[in-house]
Amino acid sequence: DQQVKQNSPSLRVQEGRISILNCDYTNSMFDYFLWYKKYPAEGPTFLISISSIKDKNEDGRFTVFLNKSAKHLSLHIVPSQPGDSAVYFCAASGGWGGSRLTFGEGTQLTVNP
């Protein structure tokens, strides 16, 4: 039972343009959502998070949007840079799972110069 899904395995964008990564979840008890970035042979690096009481959170070039009714969240990166090329994981916590994170499968973002 995949409770967090990232339906796009890969995404390519041009440097300077917007990158939009999407994530859907099925467990309505999730109340905290996070995005992590992962380079090969390294652990995930925390990027940004959002609580279910909000619908938007911004941090520099990164903005996360949450649509609770659709059980959907997205990560916007503006402007995209070649150094942003990595695998991006969406994660969720809350409900019976407590603080443990449930991850999506990841989306490989490639930003072309």
Place this chain on the structure above:
Amino acid sequence: DTGVSQDPRHKITKRGQNVTFRCDPISEHNRLYWYRQTLGQGPEFLTYFQNEAQLEKSRLLSDRFSAERPKGSFSTLEIQRTEQGDSAMYLCASSLAVGANTEAFFGQGTRLTVV
């Protein structure tokens, strides 16, 4: 460096051998998590500790797996009688449990290859 530290970074072992991994969390963090990641998948939760107490174990954690966190500081994850299916990246994360939600910070992982 005050991040999460894992040792070793890589481990190659023969099937049937036992292996042990170590994780040193960020010093003030009271929660410590173990996850496993296989190719093309996101990390999957294995177990977590609050201080020295192991509060939850996933059904992925078979009886060949055991984790400890003596004194609530570093943690070890042992796999007995390794199988080829145990080959994966084992990730440790830590967090400071204040309030309802908090982000977890990950180490660089231990890559296990069972041959």
